[in-house]
Amino acid sequence: MDTQKHLFFFVGRIASGKETQSVRLAEKLGYKVFMTGAKFREIVASGSLLGNRIKSDYEQGLLMPSWVANYMLEEFLFNLPPTEGAIFEGSGRDVDQARVIDEVCTWLGRTYTVLNLDVSEDEVIKRSLLRGRDSTDKDESVIRMRLAEYNRSTKPAIDHFKSIGRCIDINGENTPDEVHAEVMEKVNALLA
Numbered sequence: 646m647d648t649q650k651h652l653f654f655f656v657g658r659i660a661s662g663k664e665t666q667s668v669r670l671a672e673k674l675g676y677k678v679f680m681t682g683a684k685f686r687e688i689v690a691s692g693s694l695l696g697n698r699i700k701s702d703y704e705q706g707l708l709m710p711s712w713v714a715n716y717m718l719e720e721f722l723f724n725l726p727p728t729e730g731a732i733f734e735g736s737g738r739d740v741d742q743a744r745v746i747d748e749v750c751t752w753l754g755r756t757y758t759v760l761n762l763d764v765s766e767d768e769v770i771k772r773s774l775l776r777g778r779d780s781t782d783k784d785e786s787v788i789r790m791r792l793a794e795y796n797r798s799t800k801p802a803i804d805h806f807k808s809i810g811r812c813i814d815i816n817g818e819n820t821p822d823e824v825h826a827e828v829m830e831k832v833n834a835l836l837a
Contacts, residue, residue, distance in 0.1 A: 650676070650730030651836060652755050654746065656737050656803055657762035659791050660772035661817045662824055666762060667734035669825050670832065674730055679721050681714055681735030704787070707794060711741040718742070722749055743802040747809060758835055759806040760828060762817030766792050 653670060655663040664680060671678045685703070689696045699709060718736050725731055737743050737759060750757045764772075773788045806812035813831050817824055 649727040652757035654733040654759045661762040661764040663734045667732045671732045676730040739798040743805045759812040764817040
């Protein structure tokens, strides 16, 4: 069991840099990346019944039900060889999912760490409006709805990870290079 690779989960507010930092860390470590948001976008693009439902909720700024995200996460984890590591972006969005992550990883004997990219709400609004990935990123009311969802669901999940000693805060307000340097410093200390 000690040959299993450490897993990392990036959490934080929208536009905190989770996707950027996940990809950069994965490249450094040679790990796979599992992005919940990218998986949801893929399902939406399919035009299926599930895709249309996800699209409707997303456009309102709502998070997907935990059981949908849990299913995708569990399927990925159960099929991840122990000799391969992974970076998860967008998993652990509510307390239910945080508990599932801990239960599944513990049951599989996989060590993991949650990296919380801490970014203020004002910075999130500024970044979201600048990035304009889709029409919902340009609508401040949708951005504020996502922030309210974060405060209602994701912040308690982060607090749960902190309460069990699995979460490390990273200053996400710095430049992407500075954030990456802090991420690598924390990760190298864990893997040493």
